[in-house]
Amino acid sequence: MFQRVKQLIDEQSRRMRRYEKTVLLINSLEAEMEQKTDDELRQLTQSLKDRLQAGEKIEAVTVTAFALVREASKRTLGLRHYDVQLLGGLSLLSGHIAEMATGEGKTLVASLASFTQALHGHGVHVITVNEYLARRDAEQIGQIHRFLGLTVGINSAELSFEEKQQAYASDITYGVGTEFGFDYLRDHLIMRPEERLQRPLRFALIDEVDSVLIDEAKTPLIMAERDTVHEGLQQLIRHVVQDFTNETDYTFDEEIKAVALTDQGIETIERVFGIDQLFAAEHAVLFHYVIQALRAHVVLQRDVDYIVKDDKIALVDLFTGRLMEGRSLSDGLHQALEAKEQVSVTEENRTTAQITIQHYFRLYRHVCGMTGTAATSRDEFLKTYRMDVVSIPPNRPKIRHDDTDVLFLTSREKYLAIAEATAATHATGQPVLIGTTSIEQSLKVAQVLDDKNIPYEILNAKTVDQEIRIIASAGQSGRVTIATNMAGRGTDILLDDTAKEQGGLFVIGTERHESVRIDNQLRGRAGRQGDPGLTRFYLSLEDELPRRFARDRLVRVKKKLGSVSGPIAAKEAQQLMAYAQETCESVNRSVRDDLVQLEEVISEQRLAIYRLRNQIVDSATLDQFVHPFARQTIYSYIEQYLTDDLVPEEWPIDLLKTELEQLLHQPVTLVPADSVDTVKQEIEPLVETIEQLMARHLSEHEETARRFMLLALDEQWTSHLTAMNSLKEGIHLRSYGQEQPVRIFEREGMDYFRYAIFSFEKQVVSGFCRFEETPMQGGLIHATVD
Incomplete structure (x- = not known):
């Protein structure tokens, strides 16, 4: 363990030394950039594009690009990138996660990497945690990019198809990660190439990357139809x-x-x-x-x-x-x-397409991210995404004080202590932010503050429309704010001068979150950019974490403590809370690991289906796909019914004949034979006839046939997803010997997938044969084969 820590420190030190040398080179160009006119800066942008188009590497243009963005920011926003922000930008460009404290200007940092990558012309996606931040950043940072000649778009759910196309055609597109994921799924339900929104996924820069890639990792994005x-x-x-x-x-x-x-x-x-x-x-x-x-x-x-x-x-x-x-x-x-x-x-909804946010972002060629809280999840980022965490030093030293936890036996005592601490602090004029884990908890806090006649603002899912106003005023002297985790993540709480003199923002935590990382996010609301601040958690042995994750220890500790009142100083009780949180983190990490392995199976299948679907959409001719279907399907039926465990005399020839007639919609003649190969030879003329029939229909009605094939593929994929989700739901209840559930899921999932492909090919063959008996009149015959 010590060696691993030492190795990480050494890697960070070497990397930071390289970045610092590059920052010196960027700084050396500042005076030169200041002398250039606006047009000359835009011409320099085009020059960098041309160099990349000519084959130069991104590293060759980075210094100039960063110096260019810094100068453009000074002219458009009046903001100059600090050296530590340049360090953050370089870590992003290297595909890492830049860990920067609250208030260090991560939004400005993103402008460096997004601009430099956008010079390739492939499209850059900047991911934010909500649409408000996407619009804010596109408007603010977009001024820099547009000044330098790049185009900027915003991707949001309410846009029309044409507006989305325009957003995706931009050099840099801002939006929420889930909307990009849903657009990816929609792109694989299209019927024509011109309906596609996304270009190949090249570069994603994710703000609050831990929230997107870890906290939301278990939530699948699902497209559904009515059922x-x-x-x-x-x-x-x-x-x-x-x-x-x-x-x-x-x-x-x-x-x-x-x-x-x-x-x-x-x-x-x-x-x-x-x-x-x-x-x-x-x-x-x-x-x-x-x-x-x-x-x-x-x-x-x-x-x-x-x-x-x-x-x-x-x-x-x-x-x-x-x-x-x-x-x-x-x-x-x-x-x-x-x-x-x-x-x-x-x-009810029936799933037609799905993907986890994890697997969506793993489709990008390059991913990087920013957050104030990533170091505690470094191993998970490395294992799942192959992204390292680079801790960027603050521009100004942190002077915030993180107090020790105050622990009580009961939640009633805890809430009373929170009310008393809030009342005492409010009397001095120091602003207070009380962080809660749910709407229910925020209402409990509100009740105890009401009992003491303490005025407050409350921010939760029921009051989200007031979020900007509440967060904007939370740092003012005398303010008391109760907020769930939505406490303005991505938005700084700015202190007025009086609040700074009174000690800055006092952040109160009402319960430990499911990870230290989320606790640190709450603490990070105070002490931005070297501001003063204080944080303290008030906890009880009735909180959710010890109840869920340390029940046995909790019983022992409660028995030992008896009916104690007031703050608990017992070391064993304090350790209990840390143990519960560590156990919770371990369980959640295990769940995410399991999910990754299970979703990997579905992901490989999805890629195969989407690859086939894109080929059907984009190909000028479909004969290359359709030609093998008749032979493969007919042979599959023959091999299914004429098995080696039966002698030829016992083969169910009549059943096979019935199946083939239902498939081909025409009479089929089968004579007794002594081998499967003989049956295949006997049926060869029929196979060739079906192949010719299908080829004729393709040449005469190719676009109708294309649509029919896509709908058939979608139908089978939807049925397959239903089957796979049912299999996944019960997979942990099953075990064969020492075989792991994920291996069972992998093996049986592949059987399901083979059946889905067979059913698709069967549906296409049967549908084409029905075209013969029911002439098409510009419409579509959608035949479903049971």
């Missing part, structure tokens, strides 16, 4: 499940937030629905909905995971505290939640 509504079934299950009790009818693992039926719970469901075996294949839909109802009732909490707004369920992003507008849970869970809250049950 069958089972509202009556949902409501009936709700009536049953709402009376279930923990340990009697179901078990709940708080650590991983998983539910499972007990034997008694299974018996209750079987009795209510009048069935014998809940786990039988014919009851798979019922079992699925029961589990989703349990998750809705037990795992998901109102005002924590979601809110009810205007007779609808609105999901809350647990990492930012914001509402996830337009997002819904998949596989019937959203409908189970609606049934639980007795709001209108919406139509």
Whole structure:
């Protein structure tokens, strides 16, 4: 371990020395740049583009490009890049994560790397955590880029297709990561090349990279279509499940937030629905909905995971505290939640395309990022994304004081202590920011402040429309602000002069988060750019983390402490909180690792399907794809029915004949034979006839055939995703000997994938044969083969 730490320090030191030498070269050009006219600066931009087009490496133009951006920033924004910001820009250009403290000007740092990479002309995507920041940065930093002759676009959900095309055609495009991911999925549902939005994915610069690549890693991006509504079934299950009790009818693992039926719970469901075996294949839909109802009732909490707004369920992003507008849970869970809250049950969705944010960004040739809190996740960034973390020194020394935690036995004592500390601080005029982990918790804090008549502003998912105003005033003398994790990440809380004199912003944490990194994000709201500040966490042994991740230790510590009141100084109790958080981090990291491995299987399949789909969309002729389908499909049927474990006399020739006639929509003659090869020879004239028929249809109706093939491929991919998601849902309950679940998923997933490809080819062959019996009149015959 010591050697590893020493190695990291040595690597950082060597890298920083290289960057510092480059900064000296950039500084040496500053006087020269100041002498150039605006037009000469723009001409220099074109010169750098030409050099890259001629084959020079990016390293050859970096010094000039950075000096150019610094000068343009001075002229457009009146801001000069500090040397440490140049260091940050160089680390981004090298494909690393620049860790820079709050207030160090990461937005300005991004201008350096985004401009330099945009000189290639391939398109640069700058990713922000919300659309407000995307628009702000595009407007502010865009002034630099436009001044130097580059184009800047904003990608957002409400844009029309034409506006999105224009945004993606820009040299630099700003937007939220999820919207880029959804556009990638949409690009693989198109019918014509001109409907494609994204160019090849070359360079992504991610602001708040830990939030995007780690906190949101478990959340898949899902495109869906409407499916069958089972509202009556949902409501009936709700009536049953709402009376279930923990340990009697179901078990709940708080650590991983998983539910499972007990034997008694299974018996209750079987009795209510009048069935014998809940786990039988014919009851798979019922079992699925029961589990989703349990998750809705037990795992998901109102005002924590979601809110009810205007007779609808609105999901809350647990990492930012914001509402996830337009997002819904998949596989019937959203409908189970609606049934639980007795709001209108919406139509279910069937997944047509999906990708995790992790795998989307792994599609880019180059990815880099910025954040104030990455060092604690360095190993995960290296392992998953091959991105190292470079800690950039602050421009001014940090003078913020991070106080030790104050721990209580009960949450009641904790909230009273928070109220008292807030009252005492508020009396001095020092601004206070109280960070909470959920809407529910923010309301509890608000209640104790109301009891002491302390005025405050509250910022959570229910008050998001006031976010900019609340954050803008949170650093003013006398202000008290309660905020969930959405506390203006990406937006600095600026202190007025009086607040600075009174000690700066006092940040109070009301509970440990699921990782030290997120705790540090909250602390980082105070002490920007060398400002004064104070942070302190108030905790209790009734908090969520020790309850979920240290139950056994918690029982022992509580027994030892007895009915103690006031702050707890016992070392064992303090260690308990650290242990719970470390365990939580370990569990979450393990979940993400498992997800990466499972999603890797689906990712490889998705790439293969999308590669085929793009070829069908872009190819001038489709014969190269379609020609082998008839032979492959017919031969597959022959090999499926005429197996080696049967003697030829026992072969089900009649069944094979029926299958082929249903496939080809014409009579098929099969005579008894003594080998599979003989059958294939006998059927060769029919195979050639089908190939000629398909070739004729392609030549006469190629665009209709192209659309038919794309719809068939999409249909089979959708069915495959449903099957893969079901397989993934139950994979950890299965084990064959010592075989790991991911190996089982990999093997069975490949069987599913082969079947999906076979079904696609079968559907195409059958559809083309139906064209013969049902003449096309400018329309599309969409034949589905069972």
